[in-house]
Amino acid sequence: MDELTLYLQSLIQEACSHLPATPQRRKAINLLLRVLLKSGRLETKRDDLYEDALYKTMFNLTETLCDKYDPSRGSFLAWFNTCLRNQHRDELRAAQRHRDRKQSAWQGHEVELDPLDQVASPIDANLLLDTWKSFVQWIKDDPDHRLKACHIENNPEANCQSLAYLRLVVGKEWQEIAAEVGSTRGAISSHWSRKCQPLLQEWLTQNQRLFGEESYDR
Amino acid sequence: MTDKPNVLWELAIPFPITASFRHQARAYASQYFVPEVQTRIYFNTLAVLVADAYFRLLGFKTNLTKPERWNALHRLWSEANELELPGLGSLECWVIAPGQQSVTLPTEHWSDRIGYLFVAIASSETSATLVGFLPAIDAETAETEAAIADLQSIDDLIDELAQQEASSLAKTAQTNDLTREFSEKQITYLRNWLNNVYATDWQLSMRDLSTSTCKKKIQLAGQVFEMQLSVSQTVSPNQDELMLVRVVVQGENASLPKGMQVSVPDESNIYTETANEAADLISIPLELALGEEFWVELRLGESVSREYFIA
CATH class of the missing domain: 1.10.10 (Arc Repressor Mutant, subunit A)
Known part of the structure; x- marks a missing residue:
């Protein structure tokens, strides 16, 4: 186990020793995120959906961190990258499904709204x-x-x-x-x-x- | 002298800008009429969305729907760069360019402002960096121009928010009766109306740049009445945000029956207006703090109907 892995482990322990939504937990998560995002050890993909995948992975992990992460089963970084890879694959599939649906809907003369277009629209x-x-x-x-x-x-x-x-x-x-x-x-x-x-x-x-x-x- | 700029950048937080953020920012900016302004608003919006995501990751509650964002009246001149952390105050997000050495801050005083958050956006528009922070107090007493090197770090911001939280928790420690009553009822959030979001039982009857008016039919003692609320937001002389609500109750096809009453809470009392012989309608103006709970009660003989709202 390398230095970064050990450091991340200690940060997670620190974060999880505090209740959620407390100042101490927040400080610890802030530090954890910073170290993780600046580590240069996150898997990257060169497409439009990468950032969405990264963002969702971060959200899912910070919510389940203290319940789901088991240090005995491997390093946090490896776990994170696996989740990231899976999330990215899900994003690709969802985008494909959306394109397919749009294609067939268009052919059936229906128009399906892009979910992003359904954000409460402001005044015309x-x-x-x-x-x-x-x-x-x-x-x-x-x-x-x-x-x-x-x-x-x-x-x-x-x-x-x-x-x-x-x-x-x-x-x-x-x-x-x-x-x-x-x-x-x-x-x-x-x-x-x-x-x-x-x-x-x-x-x-x-x-x-x-x-x-x-x-x-x- | 320690290397302050380096410490600042060490503690800065990199954050992804998702395709969804870019899409939202483009959609929002496209509502402005001047191309240069559209560009500025686009980047402001990216900064706000990144800041919002980051604070939510840390478990803060956030609110992107300040009136400056959605009230078209404000939008004609607003920078659209505020993020609210309910209960704590709001942050103004400023985009800084690479190589920018200093920032100039306006010296207006908003009572609920926590301070200014500075965000750098990569030219690829796929990532941003939360660079630094200036608390509102500092910005007012000091020069309006601040060097980037003198900004406080994001760590300092998290600490500042923790302090705000501690003092605001102390204030709201007591739940009042009204809040308990509310937790069991169906509530209409009037702020949504100002954002053009209406629940199915309220029908939009008029919308202009500052005021949103909706109506709802209410059955009482075998008769049908129409309740109408006109909602707008304003700022008091001491910079508190207020919601102005005018409640109008009238009969669907007839004048109000004699003895009919409309009541609203008034501090720790109840204010009631009663229809006399010649009443076509009852109209009650209200001035409320944002987030304040209130109800409107219709009473005819033994029959009572209440609608619950949050300003």
Whole structure:
């Protein structure tokens, strides 16, 4: 048994000597994971499904570690790699089955949803588009001058209109924006969160309506 | 002087980025309208998903559904990089680029923020590294710019979370009567409505960027009533997150019968509104802390019906 194996063994013993969800167990699992993932001794595969397999193996093992792992039956690393190999094989098979089902469903004119597509979907972006377009127009026009008037002291260039435009409409990073308006990154990102975001929030609150009945008289 | 950056990297945690994470991040980022912003949100989302997976591996409970993520009103300007650890607070995840020497932090104060977690993402997008941490307190009192070399380690983060946990456990040691009652009933989680997830017995009647309204038919003493809840989230002046709920009860096809009552809990009392002769509806506005339990009770003569909710 090599040094790494012995070390992992002692880490597992340490982890399992504490109750689950305790700070001591967590610290021990953190250490165990770090050593394991940095050991360079995990089997690797060069395909898209490897990371999913690794991730699921880590989850399964941390849950069953203290019940299922028996040091007398071999090293933890060997056990981990075996589980990883099996999990990877399962991932490949599941992906194949999914492809086959999709293929036959398509041929039968049914459409089966990818399980990943069934994650609770957020508001349809198309509904937001109108609001977004009005929002962008408001930033560009700033009809009440509210955005332009809210600026960093002694630097009218660093105002909420220019910040909103550069950050949200153009999509620039803070350091580029800072350079453009002649201020520091810290000052403008602070001004942005404290002063500009509430103004944007206020306009959005007053100007949003998507669909449905009129709300009851409040 | 000890080699601090090396210690930081020694204690950093490498973590796989799964195909599923990439898929989710792409789907989420695609809802933003500006390509550069989409890219930033994509990487933020990868960082959040990795952090979420890692904390769950350690046995923490996590919550990815903060309003900044799902409330479209916020999404138009949000960075979408917060991860909540219920009971402990939230972490803001920041993506750092290879070779980046420092980070700039905003100085806004959010009462429930634990701090900032810094994540590096490999160019292959198949792995990430949890690099370091800055507690919220440090970030506020110090300069808004921090050198990567001065970050605290992930070990320090785990310790910090343990401390938070200990102090929060002490606070919730007493279970109250309401919680016990709740454990036996069917409960509707109103937060789900804000994430466009609705249980089968509640029908969506209106949805705009901040408010979600659902209704449900309730039978009582041989009559049918309609209960409607309008739900939105807001932030109080002292930065506490609140849920605003308006409860409206009306008859399905007629006005409310005289003497009909609608009650809700009000601190340690009960607040009741009674229908007089001319009532078309009863409307009760509520302001609740997130996670707060409450119920709405309809009473007509001897007949009673209660609906249970968690804000």
